[in-house]
Amino acid sequence: MGQSSQLRKIGILLLWGSIFVAVGLVSWGLATQLIPRPAVGLIKVSYEIWSTGTDLDFGSVELFQAEIESARRDPRIKAVVVQFDSPGGEVVASQTLYLELQALRKEMPVIGAIGSVAGSGAYYAAMGTDPLYARPSSSVGNVGVWGYVPPDLAVNDVILASGPFKLTGSNRDEFLREIEGIKQEFLATVTSQRGARLRISAEELSQGLVYPGREALRLGLIDYIGTLSDAIAAAAQQAGTQHYTVVDLEARVLDTYFQGESAFVNTWIGAADPATGKRTLPPGIYLLYDMRLRGTP
Amino acid sequence: MKTLIRLLLLLSLVAAIFAGRWFWFYGNGPAYQPPQIAEIQADKVGGAPTLDHRAFADEPVAGNGHVLIDLAHHNNLTRNDLSPLQSRLEARGVTVEFFNGDVTLSYALYQATALIVLAPSVPFTSGEQKAIAAFVKDGGRLFLAADPTRPVPPEYTAEDDVESAAFFPTSAVPAMNSVANLFDVTYFDDYLYNLDENVGNYRNVAFTPAAGQTPLTQDVETVVFFAAHSMRSAGTALFKGDPAVASTVRTGETDLPPAILAADARVLALGDITCLTAPYHTVADNDRFLSHIADWLAQDTRVRNALEDFPYLFGPQVDLVQISGDRVDPRLITKGGTLQTYFEETGRSLTLRTDVVPDHDALLVGLFSDVETVKALLAQNGITLTTVVAEDTLPAVQPKAEQTSNGATAPEQYLEIPALGALSVKGITLFIVDCNAERCNISIVAETAESVASAVERLANHNFVGCAQAGATTLCAAEGAPEAQPKATEPAPAKRILVISVEAGEGGVRTSAADFVNMLDDIYAVTRWTIPDDGQPTRTDLEGYAVYIIDSGDYAGSLSDSPAFQAIDRISSGNVLLVGAQPLPIDTAEFEYAPINDLVVANTTHPLLEGLTAGELITLLPSESSVPAMIISGNDVESAILLTRGPNSPSTGSPALVAAVDETSDINRIVVAAFPFYRLPESVQRTLALNIAAWLMADGD
Secondary structure: OHHHHHHHHHHHHHHHHHHHHHHHHHHHHHHHHHOOOOEEEEEEEOOOEEOOOOOOOOOEHHHHHHHHHHHHHOOOEEEEEEEEEEOEEEHHHHHHHHHHHHHHHOOOOEEEEEEEEEEOHHHHHHOOOOOEEEOOOOEEEOOOOEEOOOOOOOOOOOOOOOOOOOOOOOOHHHHHHHHHHHHHHHHHHHHHHHHHHOOOOHHHHOOOOEEEHHHHHHOOOOOEEOOHHHHHHHHHHHHOOOOOEEEEHHHHHHHHHHOOOOOOOOOOOOOOOOOOOOOOOOOOEEEEOOHHHOOOO | OHHHHHHHHHHHHHHHHHHHHHHHHHOOOOOOOOOOOOOOOHHHOOOOOOOOEOOOOOOOOOOOOEEEEEOOOOOOOOHHHHHHHHHHHHHOOOEEEEEOOOOOHHHHOOOOOEEEEEOOOOOOOHHHHHHHHHHHHOOOEEEEEOOOOOOOOHHHOOOOOHHHHHHOOOOOHHHHHHHHHHHOEEEOOOOEEEOOOOOOOOOEEEEEEOOOOOOOOOOOOOEEEEOOOOEEEOOEEOEEOOOOEEEOOOOOOOOOOOEEEEOOOOEEEEOOOHHHOOOHHHEOOHHHHHHHHHHHHOOOOOOOOOHHHOOOOOOOEEEEEEOOOOOOOHHHHHHHHHHHHHHHHOOOEEEEEOOOOOOOEEEEEEEOOOHHHHHHHHHOOOOEEEEEOOOOOOOOOOOOOOEOOOOOEOOEEEEEEOOOEEEEOOOEEEEEEEEOOOOEEEEEEEOOHHHHHHHHHHHHOOOOOOOEEEOOEEEEEOOOOOOOOOOOOOOOOOOEEEEEEOOOOOOOOOOOHHHHHHHHOOOOEEEEEEHHHHOOOOOOOOOOOOEEEEEEEOOOOOHHHOHHHHHHHOOOOOEEEEEEOOOOOOOOOOOEEEOOOEEEEOOOOOHHHOOOOOOOEEEOOOOOOOOOEEEOOHHHOOOEEEEEEOOOOOOOOOEEEEEEEOOOOOOOEEEEEOOOHHHOOHHHHHHHHHHHHHHHHHOOO
16 A cells, blocks of 8 residues: 555656646747747848849848848847948938838847948948947048039930920039038938037038048047947847847848849949959949049059 | 645746746846937038029220130130130230140240130140240230149040049149249149038138239129139239138148239239139129139230330331431332231231331331441440441451452441440341330341341341340341241241150159250250150140150160050151160160160261261260160161260160151151160260251151
8 A cells, every 4th residue: 555655656746747847848848939039130231332123132222121121020130230341332222221220220229330341321321320330440431422413415406305404304503412412411310310429520521531440439420449249249238138149131131032042143233343443333423432542543 | 735836836837937038038138228319400401502693794994915825735625614704805805816836835925915824734845934934024914724623634644444534633733833833833733622611512612802902803702613723822812711711632721822913913823714614703703803804814014125026016006217328228118018918917007108207116227338327326225336447446356347359448347236245247137126115116227238128027027046135136147038937927837846755754763855855945846745744645645746756764674564665656747766775666676785885976977967077986974774775786777877886885886876767657757866865975965966856857848
């Protein structure tokens, strides 16, 4: 009797033990699903910023939008770090990226990390991130806009148009005003987003100078000297997370887009040749720091 | 009870698992709170002002003068750019003429009262600089304007890539400074901008008159320049910007005038051209300033009291008066008729008279033989005319009177001219200019009536070659009729030489380009082209010259890189001198080099060797680079060998200076000097340079 009672107790103990283990395992599984390991999404702005209209080519604002949307949809991603290594690009594409990042900031922390350069349109887009990191010698700034002056077409009887600027959209003076308006928008964006941190006047900023990271920090154009890792850590901190993973959103989006096929992605037609620095820009207005003009014979 | 406890433990386990996981991943502070994103201040955007175009009624006051506008220096402008200024000048009764380099600038300036130089991209030659300096010294007005947006036009640079040419234009500032520097004005290769207060764009800068009113800034409150160079000068700054105006080059400087009045208000230098062109001349008070510039240019302040100023030193009515003899010489009537036509072409009338009319401008002609009449005329100008007979005692410096063939002693006349001394009137024509506030006279006195007629022709042709000048007096040789020269209104193309130096002459070694310019500039219109500074000359750059001197310099260099090859390939007509120690683009079997220390003059009567003696040994000056010179292979040269390597040089006897003629080629005559020209002794260098230039020029005559 005594032996059978002991066996019963052992059986009950094993039963409860099994129940505890099973519940524990099930709970762990459920917790893994319900409380996923957090991640910091990484968006790389490593090319001239431009717009294709539909395609997800390198540097296209459509690719960046897809990456931002991917971050939004992924419950694990609690913060995004945007790594800038870009001289800027088209005006509207740069402004789109800025606005998309601002919208994302309403949902999760968006931190900026400048690698070698965030010039012109890339710095404009970086105003959608906060805080902003850069290396001591990163190239930062180049606030301003430029473009090729449209020709002043004379009226003639070969081409008939409904208005004087129908063909060119502008003339020299109007174009200059347009340029000035974009510059003011850019300056207003920087002054509003950097706020009291900015220790440089809008007039000085409009010179279009490129500042080294250390100087940019002194002028309040960035917040910290640090690396991408520092930016990722800060992003996780702002999101209140730890023990996170990092998700390369560009790779993920391209993998999804090409569904496992070998990715062959175009670069912009106006992109600089990495070997020669030469480029042929299509007509337009640019928030572009044309680095080949710096020190190029 | 136990079961309940176990169930509670079970729930605790579940809770612990969830809580633990949550704290593991999300226990790092509070959850993210979206920040308040600052909106931009929309009122600060889109406020770029429009340009303030103003109506202005020009009220021209009749002026006078003859304004010459330079278009001979690859000026980066169109005739349309000049329209507003040109129409203002014409409204003031000023004659506007364009200088395109068909004649030398000094010739073109005879008539001018003002010269306008806008956006030149080729530096002025030393001859042109001298002409402009003399012009301004004589009271001529000079208006200079450069513009940062008007660099050397791409078609005049060697840059083939249009986009590169747009981004990296060749500055035209050195070209402008080649003139401006003569008058203590320096243009900076910069542009002015204002990021604080500007007119729609940082480089559209408003300026206000600097302290003190000048006629050029009267009633002008604000002018707007559309990218302007800054300048430095001891002259008067006409405009100043506000303290926020900055230069792209002169960091930290605040004295940045964009307009200067220099050289006793005879030189106006402006840093912007756009403000003179339509429609930008109507912005702010630019139009008023433009009218003031036209007023300033329409004042003839040129002092004309020299023989070279003929006929422009005269007023509209001039008398031709024979002051000696009872009857007017018929030859003078003929020449006078020619002169009349010439005078009419310059807006003057010439009347043949027998008597001087007081207060009339006059051309007085006479013979030394009419002693009494002429003596008085000469005495008025401090010149003594002495008639000598055999027994007269003369100063030791004066020659004795000659004896005639029949043994009689002919009276001889001598002139005593201040600064020139005493000299016989034989073969002499004397010109005396006598101008005062009321009238101007030119007196011509010669030995014979033929000489007087020739002198009138010489005057009409502006031919004063071989004449000596002392103050108001000019002495010319009367022997033979002077060569017919083109009249000012019918100019012949000037003999132009382009000296191309393959290297810039820096770093302790040199070219001979400057030597050529100095030696030839007095006779020919010489332009210098330095390839490292000016770029590889294009076909257009090489048009219009009679002779090309391509100096490869005294440098160590590789054959394949020699830009001389490219330059000579682009020459479509004209003759060439190739010179230097560098590789020369000539057809020789193989390129060998050896030091060269001396030369021997070949035994030939070639015109290039005029002034040198056959067999003469010429020891060369030391080379500054010690670079060996090219050896011309004698077997391959079908041409006249003029100089050979001397006994102290390797390959003695090899040609060192050769001249070839090929009537079938674009380049008919070519001279090759396989040594640096600067190493020749100075006298030989000059003799050879003049001989070579004359021989190469002669082909075109």
